[in-house]
Amino acid sequence: MIIGLTGSIASGKSTVSAMLKRKGFPIVDADEIARQVVEPGSPVLTEISQAFGQGVLQADGSLNREKLGELIFNDKEKRLQLNGIIHPAIRKEMLRQKEEWLARGARTVIMDIPLLFESKLQSLVDKIIVVSVTPEVQKERLIARNVLSEEEADARIQSQMPVKEKEKEADAVLYNNHAVEQTEEQLERLLLEWEMKS
Numbered sequence: 556m557i558i559g560l561t562g563s564i565a566s567g568k569s570t571v572s573a574m575l576k577r578k579g580f581p582i583v584d585a586d587e588i589a590r591q592v593v594e595p596g597s598p599v600l601t602e603i604s605q606a607f608g609q610g611v612l613q614a615d616g617s618l619n620r621e622k623l624g625e626l627i628f629n630d631k632e633k634r635l636q637l638n639g640i641i642h643p644a645i646r647k648e649m650l651r652q653k654e655e656w657l658a659r660g661a662r663t664v665i666m667d668i669p670l671l672f673e674s675k676l677q678s679l680v681d682k683i684i685v686v687s688v689t690p691e692v693q694k695e696r697l698i699a700r701n702v703l704s705e706e707e708a709d710a711r712i713q714s715q716m717p718v719k720e721k722e723k724e725a726d727a728v729l730y731n732n733h734a735v736e737q738t739e740e741q742l743e744r745l746l747l748e749w750e751m752k753s
């Protein structure tokens with residue numbers, strides 16, 4: 556079974572994904588792959604610098620994530636342009652890793668994909684878990700984690716589909732407003748219900 560794990564920015568996907576990893580489930584992590592495909596010298600990084608200028612590179616040739624983030628979270632056109640460059644490479648590597656886990660005999664593979672709904676990737680997975688928080692908690696955690704102003708946090712949140720809409724399309728929702736232990740209890744109940752084994 557292929558499980559899509561999604562949610563909105565700072566809703567707690569990585570927190571839940573780490574719980575599943577500790578329980579032995581194989582994880583395909585789209586954010587991690589997004590970092591791999593832009594390593595210095597990669598064709599994707601060359602294309603990004605051609606599209607957005609040398610200003611998005613650090614002196615050592617690596618991607619200046621802060622700079623690119625400022626550009627794309629405040630401008631829908633630029634965001635779609637970046638997505639067009641980087642998403643095909645991310646998707647290809649996600650599918651490769653999934654097949655590799657299945658070939659090694661994994662019964663369940665978790666695909667942690669922040670933009671599963673926005674990128675219409677529902678058909679890649681059998682079931683979808685949405686990690687949800689209230690907008691207030693989401694903004695508070697995002698500001699604290701990334702050290703952002705309220706405006707910067709709002710821009711990032713607004714670049715995605717609201718988490719309430721994602722909940723409607725989920726097979727299961729984990730509410731992550733309270734202590735992580737409470738989220739883990741919900742996850743454990745779900746694993747029993749779905750008879751999920753790593």
Ligand SMILES: CC(C)(COP(=O)(O)OP(=O)(O)OC[C@H]1O[C@@H](n2cnc3c(N)ncnc32)[C@H](O)[C@@H]1O)[C@@H](O)C(=O)NCCC(=O)NCCS
Binds near residue numbers: 585619620623637669
């Ligand atoms: C713009 C970049 C360089 C900013 O890097 P930064 O280190 O600040 O953020 P990080 O990569 O850790 O992403 C944090 C979160 O931002 C959100 N996010 C990232 N990219 C996007 C996007 N294109 N559209 C909407 N939300 C996004 C996701 O919820 C993600 O989990 C980076 O996010 C990026 O390369 N984005 C494009 C790739 C992408 O779409 N990744 C997300 C899912 S595959």
Ligand SMILES: Nc1ncnc2c1ncn2[C@@H]1O[C@H](COP(=O)(O)OP(=O)(O)OP(=O)(O)O)[C@@H](O)[C@H]1O
Binds near residue numbers: 697731732734
């Ligand atoms: N239940 C919780 N209680 C308190 N803090 C939490 C809880 N869950 C997550 N956090 C914190 O909130 C922040 C966001 O969580 P996390 O990184 O897991 O979200 P994410 O959905 O993976 O984010 P992104 O979309 O940006 O990758 C982190 O700083 C994390 O430590």
